[in-house]
Amino acid sequence: MTHPAQPKASHFINGAYVEDTAGTPIPVIYAATGEQIATVYAATPAIVEQALSTAKAAQKAWAKMTGTERGRILRRAADIMRERNHELSVLETYDTGKPLQETLVADATSGADALEYFGGLAGSLTGEHIPMGEDWVYTVREALGLCVGIGAWNYPTQIACWKGAPALACGNSMVFKPSETTPLCALKVAEILHEAGLPAGLYNVIQGMGEVGAALVTDPRVDKVSLTGSVPTGKKVYAAAAAGMKHVTMELGGKSPLIIFDDADVENAVGGAINGNFYSSGQVCSNGTRVFVQKGIKEKFLARLAERTGAAVLGDPQDEATSFGPMVTENQMNIVLGYIEKGKEEGARLICGGKRADMPGFFVEPTVFADVTDDMTIAREEIFGPVMSVLDFDTEEEVIARANDTEFGLSAGVFTNDFSRAHRVIGQLEAGSCFINSYNDAPVEAPFGGVKASGVGRENSKEAIKHFSQVKSVYVRMGDVEAAF
Numbered sequence: 001m002t003h004p005a006q007p008k009a010s011h012f013i014n015g016a017y018v019e020d021t022a023g024t025p026i027p028v029i030y031a032a033t034g035e036q037i038a039t040v041y042a043a044t045p046a047i048v049e050q051a052l053s054t055a056k057a058a059q060k061a062w063a064k065m066t067g068t069e070r071g072r073i074l075r076r077a078a079d080i081m082r083e084r085n086h087e088l089s090v091l092e093t094y095d096t097g098k099p100l101q102e103t104l105v106a107d108a109t110s111g112a113d114a115l116e117y118f119g120g121l122a123g124s125l126t127g128e129h130i131p132m133g134e135d136w137v138y139t140v141r142e143a144l145g146l147c148v149g150i151g152a153w154n155y156p157t158q159i160a161c162w163k164g165a166p167a168l169a170c171g172n173s174m175v176f177k178p179s180e181t182t183p184l185c186a187l188k189v190a191e192i193l194h195e196a197g198l199p200a201g202l203y204n205v206i207q208g209m210g211e212v213g214a215a216l217v218t219d220p221r222v223d224k225v226s227l228t229g230s231v232p233t234g235k236k237v238y239a240a241a242a243a244g245m246k247h248v249t250m251e252l253g254g255k256s257p258l259i260i261f262d263d264a265d266v267e268n269a270v271g272g273a274i275n276g277n278f279y280s281s282g283q284v285c286s287n288g289t290r291v292f293v294q295k296g297i298k299e300k301f302l303a304r305l306a307e308r309t310g311a312a313v314l315g316d317p318q319d320e321a322t323s324f325g326p327m328v329t330e331n332q333m334n335i336v337l338g339y340i341e342k343g344k345e346e347g348a349r350l351i352c353g354g355k356r357a358d359m360p361g362f363f364v365e366p367t368v369f370a371d372v373t374d375d376m377t378i379a380r381e382e383i384f385g386p387v388m389s390v391l392d393f394d395t396e397e398e399v400i401a402r403a404n405d406t407e408f409g410l411s412a413g414v415f416t417n418d419f420s421r422a423h424r425v426i427g428q429l430e431a432g433s434c435f436i437n438s439y440n441d442a443p444v445e446a447p448f449g450g451v452k453a454s455g456v457g458r459e460n461s462k463e464a465i466k467h468f469s470q471v472k473s474v475y476v477r478m479g480d481v482e483a484a485f
């Protein structure tokens with residue numbers, strides 16, 4: 001019997017599902033059981049061509065509609081997503097293995113927030129009037145044209161919407177390629193957008209591995225590329241986009257610091273460290289995986305952290321009582337287990353977890369290492385799994401220097417009850433998305449993105465509008481033209 005997660009076809013192009021079984025088959029494996037639940041096929045060159053040519057053809061008429069008309073369609077899509085939240089959350093759980101307890105509140109709902117927010121902004125995208133004496137300049141905020149979105153596997157619905165919503169609000173079209181690991185959810189986003197009235201061709205979804213992504217990025221018809229992925233992929237995609245002088249947004253990896261001072265509220269600091277390391281089984285780019293704890297509070301912090309981590313409920317992700325799911329794939333599980341072994345070998349002190357869970361599926365226990373030093377592999381490399389490194393520190397000056405000693409710069413957090421210190425420290429941390437007495441909040445109203453190797457550009461908020469549009473300026477002369485001859 002066909003599994004309910006099996007989509008009607010692999011691709012969604014020009015307002016309809018499209019299949020081409022000549023492409024490489026991509027199995028969809030449910031991470032909680034290891035069973036294959038669906039198959040899609042990578043886009044063939046003919047599918048890539050259909051996706052690009054229909055998106056290119058549809059864009060001009062879309063950009064000519066008023067922002068209010070475009071926004072109405074996006075807001076209708078947001079309403080449909082909210083009505084279908086349960087069904088979409090179940091699918092997100094099949095796609096990623098993340099527990100339903102999380103997907104019910106963080107995926108389709110976050111996607112709907114983006115559609116609603118950018119739908120609301122679409123009618124307000126105006127230019128400026130710049131007086132020049134008798135003359136004047138006016139500016140027009142114009143669409144970029146055809147945009148490509150490429151997604152990672154940890155938030156397939158959210159990424160499809162965080163890229164699609166601002167692109168469409170600004171009058172662009174989009175071809176979106178989800179990660180080959182989680183190909184299911186973006187198809188639903190496309191289906192819902194079209195049900196809400198989006199004209200055909202404006203949001204196409206095609207499947208495939210890196211080669212399909214590369215074919216999209218290098219196509220001369222494409223004006224902008226927005227990637228969520230790892231730093232090595234980001235470097236390749238950024239270089240390919242630069243060769244065609246295309247706009248980019250790069251949302252890449254991190255190894256973010258979370259700094260806990262002696263005067264912090266211990267329960268809140270432990271809560272922040274849990275949210276910043278174990279949500280989505282640690283598969284979150286902004287995670288605060290280097291937890292710097294001031295020496296005075298260290299043992300108290302570790303004791304409560306171990307107790308509360310012991311309360312994680314591992315189990316069937318479709319059961320709402322489960323609070324901790326598996327790694328997305330067997331491969332990702334093995335990568336994470338490899339890092340845990342490195343941590344043990346290099347002398348970190350294991351506080352809890354530290355192995356594969358004794359159950360079916362790709363579960364790794366939530367793991368905490370203490371006495372981690374800056375040079376250890378687990379403190380330097382992005383693990384993308386539930387492995388928290390706790391490092392000790394003495395002074396504010398010391399911890400700021402150590403927190404910044406990384407190629408990454410996505411996020412950073414500070415827990416302290418001294419608010420002048422909180423702002424002083426955050427002001428010196430090299431990171432794009434920061435938190436004071438909190439961790440990992442990502443509302444659509446706030447800009448999200450990194451500095452240094454963690455990325456270029458920002459998603460969400462009014463900032464995203466700047467990255468999906470460009471400004472035309474028009475000088476208007478009222479008098480005669482003076483010329484030298």
Ligand SMILES: NC(=O)C1=CN([C@@H]2O[C@H](COP(=O)(O)OP(=O)(O)OC[C@H]3O[C@@H](n4cnc5c(N)ncnc54)[C@H](O)[C@@H]3O)[C@@H](O)[C@H]2O)C=CC1
Pocket residue numbers: 150151152153154155177178179180208209210211212213214215217228229230231232233234236237250251252253254284285286382384410449450454455
């Ligand atoms: N900053 C952010 O917003 C986020 C960043 N990430 C990062 O994503 C990574 C995990 O996701 P993965 O899917 O493993 O990343 P990945 O870098 O392996 O793949 C990302 C996407 O790029 C595509 N791709 C690969 N090579 C390509 C090429 N040459 N040209 C065009 N496209 C290509 C893949 O098919 C996939 O769709 C982590 O490093 C994580 O930190 C994940 C979520 C959010």
